[in-house]
Amino acid sequence: MNAGDIMTRSLLAVREEAPLEQAVRLMIDNRISGLPVLDATGRAVGILTEGDLLRRVETGTEGKRPGWLEMIFAPGRLADDYIRTHGRRVSEVMTPEVLTVDAATPLDEVAHTMRTKRVKRLPVTRAGLVVGIVSRADLVRVLADKLAAATETADDATIRAAILAELKRQSWVPLRSITLSVTDGAVGIDGVVFDERQRQAIGVAAENAAGAKSVDNRLIVVEPNTGIVMVDPLAEAEQAAATPGAHPAR
Structure with missing residues (x-):
């Protein structure tokens, strides 16, 4: 435009x-x-x-x-x-x-x-x-x-293709360590990234795809120098809230 x-x-x-x-x-x-x-x-x-x-x-x-x-x-x-x-x-x-x-x-x-x-x-x-x-x-x-257009419907293959296309345009996305799945409009993201901001931004990209009804961001953040898994308390709490009977790990 x-x-x-x-x-x-x-x-x-x-x-x-x-x-x-x-x-x-x-x-x-x-x-x-x-x-x-x-x-x-x-x-x-x-x-x-x-x-x-x-x-x-x-x-x-x-x-x-x-x-x-x-x-x-x-x-x-x-x-x-x-x-x-x-x-x-x-x-x-x-x-x-x-x-x-x-x-x-x-x-x-x-x-x-x-x-x-x-x-x-x-x-x-x-x-x-x-x-x-x-x-x-x-x-x-x-x-x-544009925000209203994001609520349009699309089939699972189209949603997945749109998310992948957007991620490929971003230099900060480690595509080889990420797996995407879409079932009935529900997007699942698995894999490993090296910064919490990467994890969040990839989730945002998925949420912006036309037809995406929900996004389950299961990406794991690993500290690149030590290999330590970084835990985001907020993300952990959100996941627990979405799972009946689940509680954050202590």
Whole structure:
């Protein structure tokens, strides 16, 4: 999937010459925290967010620097700061360095950009023109659809093949020491791994297979240097709870 597949197409945006009041009202009425700013050709030239509106003279939050600090800054820097806290046009207050993604950008790149740049939304472009916007909420909706799809039914052979395919894609999985079985949708995992995190992650991979109804993770964790079997108390307790009359070993 890519950005164009999940973006919101009913784009809310403002022109750079629009009054700030109009943009703020648009954000409030639609309960959104940011707006792409477009020029007359429809290209993104900035973004207006709640963060841009925190320092404003109207609310008494513009902030005042000590006199000695003002002596350090050049007059142009101070004048620019005044424009941002007093300006009445969107272009005077917006953040001009706008991040965008192309409609063909894969979702993993979209998510990576959001994480590393710490942004909540990204305008989506096609041929340089803004055609939508993708937000964290859009990614969460995709997650919800994928989680729902995991409850679909499948035959045992298909479930086993799907789990094996996923495990083969992971470099940390010791495939030669693992055995998988699937009976009526119930997955059983046997074998040896060398780290508790491997055991847990393999169980997660099995749980994510479409059609898997339950997972019995019987993998044994062995300390690679000593050969000592590592026991996870939580896993032991879960296994005991699932077996009537059983009690954790002492």
